Amino acid sequence: MRSLRGRLTVWLLAGMGLLLAAGGLVLSRAISSQLRRDYDAALLDKARSLAALAEEQDGKVWLELSGEVMPEFEKDNPDYFQLWLRDGTVVERSRSLGVRNLPRSGTPSGRLRLSDLTLPDGRHGRQVEISFRPRSELLEVEDRGVEPVARSGADAPMATLAVAHGREELDALLASIQVSLTLVVLALLGGTTLLVKSVVGIALAPLDNLAHRLEGMDAESLGQKLPEAEDLPAELVPVVHHLNGLLARLDASFVRERSFSAHLAHELRTPLAELRAVTEVALKWQDEAFSALDAVAEAHGIGLQMEKVVLNLLALARYDGKQHTVWSSEVSLREVAASCWDTVAAEAGETGATLQLEIPEGLTVVTDREKLALILSNLFSNAVAHGRGGGAVTCSAAMDGEEFSLRVGNGTDALAPEDLPRMFDRFWRKDPARSGARHAGLGLALVSALCDLLGLEKEARLVDGRFEITLRGRALAAPSSSSLHRGAASLPA
Amino acid sequence: MRLLLIEDSSRLRATLERGLRKAGYAVDAAKDGREGLWLATENAYDVIVLDLMLPEIDGLTVLRRLRDAGRTAHVLILSAKDMVEDRVQGLRLGADDYLVKPFSFDELCARLEALVRRSYQAKNPVIRIGDLEVNTAARRAWSAGRGIKLTPREYGVLEMLVLRAGEVVSRRDLWEHLYELDSEAASNVVDVLVCSLRKKLRPESSQNLIKTRRGEGYVIDQVGP
Numbered sequence: 001m002r003s004l005r006g007r008l009t010v011w012l013l014a015g016m017g018l019l020l021a022a023g024g025l026v027l028s029r030a031i032s033s034q035l036r037r038d039y040d041a042a043l044l045d046k047a048r049s050l051a052a053l054a055e056e057q058d059g060k061v062w063l064e065l066s067g068e069v070m071p072e073f074e075k076d077n078p079d080y081f082q083l084w085l086r087d088g089t090v091v092e093r094s095r096s097l098g099v100r101n102l103p104r105s106g107t108p109s110g111r112l113r114l115s116d117l118t119l120p121d122g123r124h125g126r127q128v129e130i131s132f133r134p135r136s137e138l139l140e141v142e143d144r145g146v147e148p149v150a151r152s153g154a155d156a157p158m159a160t161l162a163v164a165h166g167r168e169e170l171d172a173l174l175a176s177i178q179v180s181l182t183l184v185v186l187a188l189l190g191g192t193t194l195l196v197k198s199v200v201g202i203a204l205a206p207l208d209n210l211a212h213r214l215e216g217m218d219a220e221s222l223g224q225k226l227p228e229a230e231d232l233p234a235e236l237v238p239v240v241h242h243l244n245g246l247l248a249r250l251d252a253s254f255v256r257e258r259s260f261s262a263h264l265a266h267e268l269r270t271p272l273a274e275l276r277a278v279t280e281v282a283l284k285w286q287d288e289a290f291s292a293l294d295a296v297a298e299a300h301g302i303g304l305q306m307e308k309v310v311l312n313l314l315a316l317a318r319y320d321g322k323q324h325t326v327w328s329s330e331v332s333l334r335e336v337a338a339s340c341w342d343t344v345a346a347e348a349g350e351t352g353a354t355l356q357l358e359i360p361e362g363l364t365v366v367t368d369r370e371k372l373a374l375i376l377s378n379l380f381s382n383a384v385a386h387g388r389g390g391g392a393v394t395c396s397a398a399m400d401g402e403e404f405s406l407r408v409g410n411g412t413d414a415l416a417p418e419d420l421p422r423m424f425d426r427f428w429r430k431d432p433a434r435s436g437a438r439h440a441g442l443g444l445a446l447v448s449a450l451c452d453l454l455g456l457e458k459e460a461r462l463v464d465g466r467f468e469i470t471l472r473g474r475a476l477a478a479p480s481s482s483s484l485h486r487g488a489a490s491l492p493a
Numbered sequence: 494m495r496l497l498l499i500e501d502s503s504r505l506r507a508t509l510e511r512g513l514r515k516a517g518y519a520v521d522a523a524k525d526g527r528e529g530l531w532l533a534t535e536n537a538y539d540v541i542v543l544d545l546m547l548p549e550i551d552g553l554t555v556l557r558r559l560r561d562a563g564r565t566a567h568v569l570i571l572s573a574k575d576m577v578e579d580r581v582q583g584l585r586l587g588a589d590d591y592l593v594k595p596f597s598f599d600e601l602c603a604r605l606e607a608l609v610r611r612s613y614q615a616k617n618p619v620i621r622i623g624d625l626e627v628n629t630a631a632r633r634a635w636s637a638g639r640g641i642k643l644t645p646r647e648y649g650v651l652e653m654l655v656l657r658a659g660e661v662v663s664r665r666d667l668w669e670h671l672y673e674l675d676s677e678a679a680s681n682v683v684d685v686l687v688c689s690l691r692k693k694l695r696p697e698s699s700q701n702l703i704k705t706r707r708g709e710g711y712v713i714d715q716v717g718p
Contacts, residue, residue, distance in 0.1 A: 265573060265575070269573035269593075270505070270573055270594060272594070272595040273505055273594035274505045274508065275595070276595045277505055277508040277595075277596075277598055278504070278508045280512075280598035281508055281509075281511060281515070281598055298504060432546065433525075433546040433547050434546055435501040435502070435546075435547075435548045
């Protein structure tokens with residue numbers, strides 16, 4: 001698993017390491033370069049000093065050097081020099097060189113050449129080679145009032161002077177600087193590691209806290225909000241905000257799920273208890289007046305009731321999964337409403353409910369007739385069962401541009417405005433006792449699922465003691481023939 | 494034994510009424526919490542079988558009001574609610590037992606018998622008085638080892654008297670524990686049942702186990718086996 005902390009630490013350390021290494025390298029180069037320049041400058045100064053001692057007179061060149069003036073050409077680990085004429089004739093050597101030679105490259109006049117070499121005594125060294133014309137000296141008589149003047153005449157022969165110096169001190173200094181810089185870089189890298197770890201830890205602490213809180217959450221604590229404190233990093237504010245929204249939705253889902261399970265359990269446990277009691281009592285007293293046939297009839301009724309609940313649940317599952325085919329055709333709203341009322345007429349007869357149909361003749365829409373009929377049957381059945389006894393159930397429809405609205409209403413004393421949002425929940429019933437086997441609380445849930453399938457908007461409201469459900473949808477022009485939409489909720493163009 | 498059944502499912506209520514009457518209980522039934530609470534307050538029941546999800550007044554409220562009113566009848570909750578917290582809440586509010594739907598009718602009967610025995614501090618379902626032996630679980634009686642064939646009402650009278658042995662049980666108490674509220678049984682039916690019972694208990698003996706206390710009722714004296 002890729003860790004944010006690990007990645008941040010590695011990348012920061014790698015970046016810092018590279019920067020430190022590059023910085024150390026540049027610094028080392030700069031210092032080395034400066035030291036070499038200083039070293040070469042000193043060597044060159046020495047060479048020029050020696051060159052200034054070279055003299056020429058009458059084509060003869062010589063260099064007068066006293067060991068006291070430049071003792072470094074005398075002692076152990078000495079420096080070396082050698083002076084040649086252009087033709088390679090050796091004019092002068094340092095005493096330290098003896099009969100040995102320094103390498104000569106024949107540098108053009110006025111130029112100098114610096115190079116590394118192995119000194120005659122085997123040490124590493126550096127050599128500067130300069131080409132020059134030795135100065136000519138005119139000896140004037142002091143009494144003539146002329147000062148002695150040094151000159152470098154164009155006719156003087158060219159000479160080449162090479163001065164070599166051991167570079168062990170320079171190399172040791174450079175090595176020491178490199179070691180020091182390496183140690184400093186490593187120390188800085190170590191310090192940076194600690195710093196990066198600490199900073200990453202501090203920066204990611206709110207994320208850790210969030211993860212810790214989320215880890216401790218379960219189905220029971222989904223209602224608890226994550227704190228949106230002021231010290232929460234700005235980057236986490238939208239995360240926490242959205243997480244809280246998600247948790248609230250999850251909590252609501254869990255509550256609905258628990259409520260659904262509890263209601264489902266009740267809707268199935270009660271008929272199961274009835275079934276078991278009916279059969280066990282019948283089996284226990286087989287010879288009594290309550291015959292086995294009566295028990296079978298009771299069991300059959302219970303079975304039908306359970307079947308209705310299960311079939312409705314399966315239908316809901318299929319509607320949710322859009323596994324139903326929408327067969328669209330031209331449907332007369334008045335005709336379909338009237339036929340749906342017939343399916344609840346017997347029930348309406350018991351309660352004295354009557355239908356007040358207020359749909360104009362000829363009002364047609366294009367939709368799935370069977371599913372619209374299922375919607376209306378459920379709404380009528382609901383209105384008859386739960387409406388005010390003996391009241392009128394109204395069913396009206398109207399066109400508004402390309403849209404139609406279909407409204408079913410009934411008088412009610414039982415419902416309150418706070419019931420409306422939960423009305424389409426599965427197994428919702430106003431009666432907390434969930435008495436009566438005829439309605440399980442799935443009718444309006446089916447209406448809701450069917451509306452979604454047909455692309456109809458639904459609205460439940462209470463107006464002056466009447467409960468109304470309004471469906472709205474597009475009533476498109478009637479097609480010449482039936483058209484089929486698989487799983488689509490919208491109507492054909 | 495007299496029992497009140499408060500259950501809103503008409504089918505289950507009718508079945509249990511029928512079955513429990515066959516099992517020898519005098520059963521009154523109520524379809525909602527309000528009716529059930531009224532019946533439980535106005536009458537003395539040995540056991541109340543109470544559903545929790547009831548119309549009008551829910552079962553837990555019925556139970557709370559009964560206990561607040563000082564009613565000590567044993568209450569068995571019969572509910573589809575099966576969560577531990579539902580059971581704990583019901584038992585803490587004063588219920589004596591809790592049975593989850595669906596249930597076995599035999600188990601319901603056994604639990605009701607246990608509650609009835611508890612009413613009379615009888616832990617052993619077998620009660621022996623002299624050579625009379627009554628098994629309240631099997632609802633059967635033996636006299637000197639001989640099985641006695643009793644009608645459910647006769648058994649009800651005998652069970653009531655042996656459970657309250659040594660105590661005079663009034664005719665009214667016996668009637669109330671044998672018949673439902675809407676029963677049309679005559680007021681002397683208890684005397685008829687006791688007479689019949691005496692004959693079945695000691696057909697050849699002139700000595701009656703069940704003694705009459707004039708103006709008070711009937712009693713079976715507490716004697717050792």
